[in-house]
Amino acid sequence: MDTFTALAAFSALSQPTRLETFRLLVRAGPDGMIAGRVGEVLGVRQNTLSTNLGVLRNAGLVRTVREGRAIRYFADFDGLSGLLRFLLEDCCGGAPELCRPLIDDIACNC
Template identity: 45%
Template structure:
């Protein structure tokens, strides 16, 4: 990944509504969420949400797929992974104990959650 790619992705997330949208879409992986449901969940007008979704899409952080009259958005977790790896690639300079706590902190998010999450 080039620095410019990371800057574009980080800039897209450096706004509270877009960060909230991305985090919401991560919760709904792998199915995604319709644009109207995203706007409703974040409490943002649909035309404003459209602008935010465009910025995230141009940064490669989300993708859209059309289903009939609805557009469903998904978080592009591989893109986020590449950005985070770019940020950490020189983390430990050959001393893994420096990055080990960070990696340990990420592991709990990967544990399976009980079924029955609240819908939007």
Template identity: 50%
Template sequence: MESNNAIEVLAALAQSTRLDTFRLLVRHEPEGVPAGELARLLCVPQNTISAHLAILSRAGLIKGERHSRSIIYRAEIDTLRDLTLYLIKDCCGGSAELCAPLITALTPCSAPSAPENLQ
């Protein structure tokens, strides 16, 4: 990720409704959430949520996919990963012991286990 991209992504998240929207979409991966449901869950008018979704989409944080008459929005986890890696790329000057707590905190989900024939 380039510096300009990181600034655009961070700027998109630097507003409470957009941050809440993105976090909600991350929690609903991989199924996504329809735009109207996002507005309802966040108690935001539909025209307001549309403006926020457009900003998040331009920053590459979300994508919308039309299903019949509604648009299902999903978080772009790759963009979140790229931003996180960009921010911590030179973490702790290469001192692994200093980065260990950060890496532990960034792995809240269980890692997939290896197939039995590889263990």
């Protein structure tokens, strides 16, 4: 991931509704969520949610699949992984053992 892409992702996540939406989709995992359900859970109007989902999608953090008239949204785990790699690529000045506690702490316990 380059700096420009990372900045787009950080900008997308810097707004409360978008951050909550992204975290909800991460929790939803591989099943994702229909847009209407995301709005219900977060208490966000559909037009506001649509705009925020578009920002997350353009930043590479969300992907979609059309299901008839509905759109299912998913956290883009490749985008998230790229952002985390970008943040940690120079971690600990070449001493990876110093980064191990951080990596263990953020690793999924699924």
